[in-house]
Amino acid sequence: MTTTASTPAPTGRRDTAEPAVVVRDLRQHYGDFEAVRGVSFDIRPGELFALLGTNGAGKTTTIETLEGFRRPSSGTVRVFGLDPYGQPAGVRERTNAVLQGSGLLDDLTVDETVDLAHGLATDPRDTAEVLDLVGLSDKGPVAVRQLSGGQKRRLDLALALLTRPEVLYLDEPTTGMDPEARHETWRIITELKEQGVAILLTTHYLEEAERLADRLAIMHRGEVRVEGTLTGVLAGWGDRIGFQLPEDVPTGDLPDLPGAELSVQTRDHALWATYTATGEDVAERAHHAVAALIAWAAEHGTTLRHLQVRGASLEDVFLRVADGASDLLSD
Amino acid sequence: MSTTTTAPAGTRPAISPLKQLLRLTRTEFTLFVRYKTAWMFLGLPVFLAVVTLQMPNDEVLPGFGMADMTMVASIGTITLILGMGHPSNVFTARRESLVLKRLRVSGVPQAVIFGAVTAIVILFSLALAALVAALVFAASGALPRDPLMLLVAVLLSGVMYSLMGLLVTPLVRNAEAAQMAVMVPMMILLFAGGGVIPLEFLPEAARQAMTLVPSTSVSTLVQAAYTGHDVFTGFAGAEERSYPGLWAAALPSLGAVLAWTAVMGLLVRRYFRWDPRQP
Numbered sequence: 054m055t056t057t058a059s060t061p062a063p064t065g066r067r068d069t070a071e072p073a074v075v076v077r078d079l080r081q082h083y084g085d086f087e088a089v090r091g092v093s094f095d096i097r098p099g100e101l102f103a104l105l106g107t108n109g110a111g112k113t114t115t116i117e118t119l120e121g122f123r124r125p126s127s128g129t130v131r132v133f134g135l136d137p138y139g140q141p142a143g144v145r146e147r148t149n150a151v152l153q154g155s156g157l158l159d160d161l162t163v164d165e166t167v168d169l170a171h172g173l174a175t176d177p178r179d180t181a182e183v184l185d186l187v188g189l190s191d192k193g194p195v196a197v198r199q200l201s202g203g204q205k206r207r208l209d210l211a212l213a214l215l216t217r218p219e220v221l222y223l224d225e226p227t228t229g230m231d232p233e234a235r236h237e238t239w240r241i242i243t244e245l246k247e248q249g250v251a252i253l254l255t256t257h258y259l260e261e262a263e264r265l266a267d268r269l270a271i272m273h274r275g276e277v278r279v280e281g282t283l284t285g286v287l288a289g290w291g292d293r294i295g296f297q298l299p300e301d302v303p304t305g306d307l308p309d310l311p312g313a314e315l316s317v318q319t320r321d322h323a324l325w326a327t328y329t330a331t332g333e334d335v336a337e338r339a340h341h342a343v344a345a346l347i348a349w350a351a352e353h354g355t356t357l358r359h360l361q362v363r364g365a366s367l368e369d370v371f372l373r374v375a376d377g378a379s380d381l382l383s384d
Numbered sequence: 385m386s387t388t389t390t391a392p393a394g395t396r397p398a399i400s401p402l403k404q405l406l407r408l409t410r411t412e413f414t415l416f417v418r419y420k421t422a423w424m425f426l427g428l429p430v431f432l433a434v435v436t437l438q439m440p441n442d443e444v445l446p447g448f449g450m451a452d453m454t455m456v457a458s459i460g461t462i463t464l465i466l467g468m469g470h471p472s473n474v475f476t477a478r479r480e481s482l483v484l485k486r487l488r489v490s491g492v493p494q495a496v497i498f499g500a501v502t503a504i505v506i507l508f509s510l511a512l513a514a515l516v517a518a519l520v521f522a523a524s525g526a527l528p529r530d531p532l533m534l535l536v537a538v539l540l541s542g543v544m545y546s547l548m549g550l551l552v553t554p555l556v557r558n559a560e561a562a563q564m565a566v567m568v569p570m571m572i573l574l575f576a577g578g579g580v581i582p583l584e585f586l587p588e589a590a591r592q593a594m595t596l597v598p599s600t601s602v603s604t605l606v607q608a609a610y611t612g613h614d615v616f617t618g619f620a621g622a623e624e625r626s627y628p629g630l631w632a633a634a635l636p637s638l639g640a641v642l643a644w645t646a647v648m649g650l651l652v653r654r655y656f657r658w659d660p661r662q663p
Contacts, residue, residue: 213490
């Protein structure tokens with residue numbers, strides 16, 4: 054893949070522009086089953102909103118509603134101010150998607166596939182440009198059925214980029230890609246954001262969401278359980294201060310630290326203490342808790358072995374939302 | 385989370401659906417030629433037309449024997465086989481492989497996606513109709529008396545049968561199942577259309593009832609167009625008509641085809657599924 058810049062476009066406008074996508078209290082019923090239960094979010098131009106969640110959380114149903122394949126059971130969905138159901142004019146030529154599966158015609162070559170998409174688009178990018186962008190320039194004469202899974206994913210992305218969408222839905226876009234292609238895809242997505250594209254991303258790679266998302270939501274059983282900026286979401290889940298409990302210190306003698314909650318676990322035949330600092334002073338709360346802990350240790354002549362301080366990771370948050378569920382694999 | 389209004393609807397000029405239709409039809413042509421199953425659908429009507437050469441050919445209209453008329457009626461089976469067979473096959477396969485969704489999220493309207501496949505059905509049907517007409521000419525020495533009515537019959541029936549083919553797709557989960565499932569209505573309509581067994585052999589009441597069947601209307605239209613005779617109430621006593629007279633006599637059959645097309649269109653609109661995920 055090259056780093057050739059694509060067509061110049063407006064810079065990211067996420068701070069000022071009106072939302073391109075608005076979802077309000079979206080509900081989707083399948084008979085008695087409620088797959089989506091009152092989901093709301095906005096996506097502004099130049100913003101990437103990541104929708105994460107467990108199996109059956111309702112992510113794909115939400116995306117399919119935005120793509121215009123499902124009518125909401127209740128609530129409203131608007132793309133550029135229009136109801137996207139049925140992909141009306143005014144929506145369809147301004148949006149595109151990378152679907153969860155490839156959706157390619159196996160009997161065409163890569164060149165034929167891109168040429169077809171070019172011929173069907175309103176204001177397409179140059180076909181050579183998009184193939185170069187996704188690193189498939191040398192695959193033009195190859196039949197789609199002969200591409201690897203990762204190459205098909207890159208071709209999916211090329212087709213989505215070809216139409217210069219202003220709103221882009223990415224449903225697990227890097228599944229099946231090797232690490233290099235994944236990083237290159239992240240670079241392309243970042244460029245699209247900078248060009249002002251509003252992006253909705255679902256992924257099971259939490260690192261992907263951490264790198265790309267301006268805001269994110271974690272869905273579970275049809276509901277958004279956590280939503281906000283990455284920093285905001287992680288701040289809400291606290292900083293962790295952990296160490297191995299000294300053998301001569303009973304659990305009950307551990308100190309109360311300011312703004313921190315203690316939990317003790319057994320791991321590798323030893324007791325481990327973890328303080329979770331959740332004070333409002335996000336920047337300094339870990340410092341205050343550690344300072345008090347070190348002071349306590351010095352006072353008691355105790356060494357805190359394997360002392361670690363770390364912020365909450367997205368994985369921590371995700372696992373807590375999922376109740377430690379085992380259904381974290383792809384839909 | 386903001387609750388402000390959204391961006392105004394775009395003014396980006398959209399590509400015309402006609403241009404999209406022509407572009408997609410071009411690719412559908414390429415794909416049709418590459419599909420082995422499509423070649424089978426092309427071969428079957430020709431086989432059925434050739435088989436009629438073995439039938440007794442007692443004259444039923446001036447210059448046309450029963451075998452000739454059955455071969456003429458087989459022109460109506462071309463759109464039946466291609467129209468029901470090809471769309472049911474490709475739309476099921478493409479739904480399951482997300483190709484249909486891919487096209488729609490790329491801004492291709494539903495009508496264009498349906499239209500391109502239907503256009504290919506009609507295109508190849510016209511080519512086969514010309515081939516069968518050449519066979520009829522070789523057998524009877526007669527050319528179509530009203531080529532326009534023949535063309536209209538192929539066009540309308542191509543649309544009608546393609547819609548019927550689309551209606552099979554919600555019932556099945558893969559292309560193989562679609563090929564099996566479509567055989568049932570296809571065979572019923574094939575035998576009812578007079579392109580395999582002459583309807584003249586049926587009792588009068590059964591023949592009258594058959595006029596409601598879409599394939600019967602099509603085959604009768606084709607026979608009338610080819611011979612110039614008013615065969616809509618049977619061969620016995622059928623008289624040659626002027627062009628306007630023939631079109632007037634054809635109105636009930638044309639109306640039946642249009643009515644079936646409208647019903648199929650409504651059913652497709654209601655039941656066709658673009659998404660492999662079951663709700």
